[in-house]
Amino acid sequence: MRTLQLADKTVPVIGQGTWRMGEDRHRRQDEVTALELGIELGLNLIDTAEMYGEGGSEEVVGQAIAGKRDQVTLVSKVYPHNASRKGIPAACERSLQRMKTDYIDLYLLHWPGSYPLEETIEAFERLREGGKIGRWGVSNFDVADMLELKGIDSDSACATNQVLYNPEERGVEYDLMPWMQTADMPLMAYCPIGQAGNLLMNPAILEVAERHDATPAQISLAWVLRQDGVIAIPKAVDPHHLRLNADAAKIELSIDDELLIDTSWPAPSRKKRLAMV
Numbered sequence: 001m002r003t004l005q006l007a008d009k010t011v012p013v014i015g016q017g018t019w020r021m022g023e024d025r026h027r028r029q030d031e032v033t034a035l036e037l038g039i040e041l042g043l044n045l046i047d048t049a050e051m052y053g054e055g056g057s058e059e060v061v062g063q064a065i066a067g068k069r070d071q072v073t074l075v076s077k078v079y080p081h082n083a084s085r086k087g088i089p090a091a092c093e094r095s096l097q098r099m100k101t102d103y104i105d106l107y108l109l110h111w112p113g114s115y116p117l118e119e120t121i122e123a124f125e126r127l128r129e130g131g132k133i134g135r136w137g138v139s140n141f142d143v144a145d146m147l148e149l150k151g152i153d154s155d156s157a158c159a160t161n162q163v164l165y166n167p168e169e170r171g172v173e174y175d176l177m178p179w180m181q182t183a184d185m186p187l188m189a190y191c192p193i194g195q196a197g198n199l200l201m202n203p204a205i206l207e208v209a210e211r212h213d214a215t216p217a218q219i220s221l222a223w224v225l226r227q228d229g230v231i232a233i234p235k236a237v238d239p240h241h242l243r244l245n246a247d248a249a250k251i252e253l254s255i256d257d258e259l260l261i262d263t264s265w266p267a268p269s270r271k272k273r274l275a276m277v
């Protein structure tokens with residue numbers, strides 16, 4: 001599996017998302033088993049958040065990484081309403097307890113909130129000094145937010161910005177992605193297969209899939225990963241999906257493939273508001 005450097009660690013370009021996990025105790029064992037299989041397949045970058053299942057997702061992750069914490073790069077996110085001087089250490093402690101670990105590799109602000117960024121960054125830095133987190137970063141930040149952050153984060157400590165990115169939603173290509181590339185900051189692409197919606201039935205995606213003897217979801221992942229500095233974090237509970245996702249990193253799209261996909265979703269020619277789900 002292709003790798004890149006994220007938060008001072010070498011990580012696979014495909015990780016595992018966990019939104020919607022930990023919401024139903026009847027599905028919990030399948031979710032744990034899926035994350036374990038993903039780790040075996042080399043998808044040992046796991047993305048979670050205190051928001052997912054209101055902590056349930058972090059509990060599932062904790063079960064899946066038990067006994068193999070050091071094999072996994074763990075990303076979690078703090079709610080903006082907890083991103084204060086006092087709120088961040090408390091939220092982090094709760095996340096650590098749910099995941100039964102003593103450190104988070106990468107801790108993100110889930111989206112811009114109302115606490116001053118200086119305060120949030122200061123609290124992240126304290127956690128880093130105390131060894132509770134390895135690095136910190138942000139999510140759902142547009143260019144203007146990144147510029148504000150950059151004005152405060154003079155040491156460029158921010159390790160990533162996690163944003164929505166897939167063939168249907170490529171607005172970030174206009175300005176955010178180039179900005180991050182210049183800053184040498186990896187982009188974590190969420191919903192990289194469009195939450196298995198219409199994207200997977202698009203005729204261009206279907207045709208490219210046929211050319212590569214691959215599935216539409218694999219083509220969407222290969223498309224997201226066609227440039228350097230991007231990490232995709234698909235969520236999959238179905239073991240068949242997990243195996244397909246792990247294999248998708250091997251697919252290399254041709255210029256013709258990309259042009260065909262452009263006919264459905266052209267590259268942005270002007271600034272668009274950052275898309276979020």
Ligand SMILES: NC(=O)c1ccc[n+]([C@@H]2O[C@H](COP(=O)([O-])OP(=O)(O)OC[C@H]3O[C@@H](n4cnc5c(N)ncnc54)[C@H](OP(=O)(O)O)[C@@H]3O)[C@@H](O)[C@H]2O)c1
Nearest residue numbers: 017018019190191193194195196217234235236237238241
């Ligand atoms: N920072 C943020 O604000 C933010 C927002 C949204 C998401 N995220 C993160 O990004 C992760 C991914 O986004 P997402 O979960 O919303 O959407 P996604 O990964 O694009 O899609 C997940 C859906 O795709 C299905 N799937 C997975 N692999 C497949 C395959 N090979 N073929 C067909 N279907 C497949 C899954 O089914 P099964 O589960 O049944 O396998 C699930 O229904 C989240 O889980 C979360 O960790 C972050």
